[in-house]
Amino acid sequence: MRNPFRVSVIMLSAALTLSLLAFTQNARSQQLGPPKDRKATTAPAPLHDISGTWEPANGPNDGIQPYGVKAVPNDGKPEHQLPYTPHGLETYKSHKAPIGADEVLPTQYNDPRDRCEPLGFPRADLYYLRETQIMQNEYKVAILYQYGEAWRVIWTDGRKLPQLVDGGVLVGKEVREPRFYGYSVGKWVDDSTLVVQTVGMMPEDRVWLDLTGRPISDALHVEERFHRVNHDRLELTVTIDDPKMYTKPWIAMNKFPMRLEDPHRDVMEVYCSPSEMEKYNKLFANPTSAPEGDTPER
Amino acid sequence: MEKKTVLVAAVTVVLLSMSMSLFAHHGTSVFDTSKTLTMKGNVTEWDWSNPHCLLQFDVKNNEVGQVVHWIAETQNPGNMVYAGWAKASFKPGDEVTVTLLPAKNGRPFGRINQVVLPNGKTLDANKGTLTKNDSAGASGGAKSDNYSKQ
Numbered sequence A: 001m002r003n004p005f006r007v008s009v010i011m012l013s014a015a016l017t018l019s020l021l022a023f024t025q026n027a028r029s030q031q032l033g034p035p036k037d038r039k040a041t042t043a044p045a046p047l048h049d050i051s052g053t054w055e056p057a058n059g060p061n062d063g064i065q066p067y068g069v070k071a072v073p074n075d076g077k078p079e080h081q082l083p084y085t086p087h088g089l090e091t092y093k094s095h096k097a098p099i100g101a102d103e104v105l106p107t108q109y110n111d112p113r114d115r116c117e118p119l120g121f122p123r124a125d126l127y128y129l130r131e132t133q134i135m136q137n138e139y140k141v142a143i144l145y146q147y148g149e150a151w152r153v154i155w156t157d158g159r160k161l162p163q164l165v166d167g168g169v170l171v172g173k174e175v176r177e178p179r180f181y182g183y184s185v186g187k188w189v190d191d192s193t194l195v196v197q198t199v200g201m202m203p204e205d206r207v208w209l210d211l212t213g214r215p216i217s218d219a220l221h222v223e224e225r226f227h228r229v230n231h232d233r234l235e236l237t238v239t240i241d242d243p244k245m246y247t248k249p250w251i252a253m254n255k256f257p258m259r260l261e262d263p264h265r266d267v268m269e270v271y272c273s274p275s276e277m278e279k280y281n282k283l284f285a286n287p288t289s290a291p292e293g294d295t296p297e298r
Numbered sequence B: 001m002e003k004k005t006v007l008v009a010a011v012t013v014v015l016l017s018m019s020m021s022l023f024a025h026h027g028t029s030v031f032d033t034s035k036t037l038t039m040k041g042n043v044t045e046w047d048w049s050n051p052h053c054l055l056q057f058d059v060k061n062n063e064v065g066q067v068v069h070w071i072a073e074t075q076n077p078g079n080m081v082y083a084g085w086a087k088a089s090f091k092p093g094d095e096v097t098v099t100l101l102p103a104k105n106g107r108p109f110g111r112i113n114q115v116v117l118p119n120g121k122t123l124d125a126n127k128g129t130l131t132k133n134d135s136a137g138a139s140g141g142a143k144s145d146n147y148s149k150q
Helices: A004-032 A060-064 A086-094 A274-289 B002-022 B077-083
Strands: A052-056 A132-136 A140-144 A151-155 A163-165 A168-171 A174-176 A183-190 A193-199 A221-230 A233-241 A250-260 B037-047 B054-061 B066-073 B095-102 B109-116 B122-124
Touching: A052 A060, A060 A250, A274 B054, A274 B066, A274 B109, B037 B066, B054 B095, B066 B095
Parallel strands: A151 A183, B066 B109
Antiparallel strands: A052 A132, A052 A250, A132 A140, A140 A151, A163 A168, A168 A174, A183 A193, A193 A221, A221 A233, A233 A250, B037 B054, B037 B095, B054 B066, B095 B109, B109 B122
């Protein structure tokens, strides 16, 4: 026979436990913003949170930036001429780009990308910025780029930006090597804007800025502003400051809009495979570049 | 008749402008962007690979019995999934009708605008990059978004 008092105690305990769980969950939601496992809304931006899977709000081509950086495409228009230094212009002219105002035939390309070199930073922002996963905790923000399945870490733990020195960067008293994706630190400048500074990237013979062959050097300093406008909208602004290549800083992306994707989205891989590249060049790129009259090799 | 010509020209211009702007790997310098060719052939190979997918197919000239082997590219798999293309879209022997931008040098190469499959379904190669008002929406439009739940 059941004891009514015992049953009551069990039911009360269960109710209290559920209430406590609900309260904790609710408090956490208020603290961190709306849960991601929900259809995107125009709810306010959560506090200090840019995590999520993001895609270009105006369609993938907006992020591919096939004609060069979004804010200043390399289309030959005078207003899109960059403020090159003499060395910057010389370096640009040495790049044989697959697209843009000075596009060449496929057999002449010398884009590091076509040798399956890492895109590096900031090209990861400025070429093929497609489905981009951002994860964060209290110490750092990690960005997972779709192209090349590359990632980088932005430290938000209060550390200082490393100082540029000959041969790399100074981290504390240690000179560290240049990296394809550099050294990044970020700081929240308001409730919904993370400003990121990055230095220590690879030298000019290893990386390009964009698909049209604009140059960057190891003197580069990049500022990114990630501004979460609301729950499902993020804007990215990227400023390039490279005194070796450009006479003044300039904006490569200006409030580039990205929208939040379904958190269950399984992002497809986009990679560079040397064997697939070789096959493509042999079967397609080389024969289409050949002059009329040559016999194609199959 | 005149209206039809204008319509065809308009569609061609739209297709060309789309295809010129959407290819991320390289530009259009090797293609004759002033015209498109449409041909019927049989698939010999379909490479679902980077930096571009390649469709190989044989086109038979019935008058002289000659077979010409064509190779045509699309965008990369990461883009093509948005347009409903897949690794399993073609198999050897499939009879397809291909519309493409031909290579400038006159060789049997091109950039695909669309392919009509044996079942009559059309695969549009330029649909891979969505416009602002595209109905695919925030989930991206590609199939197989999620692994099945365990």
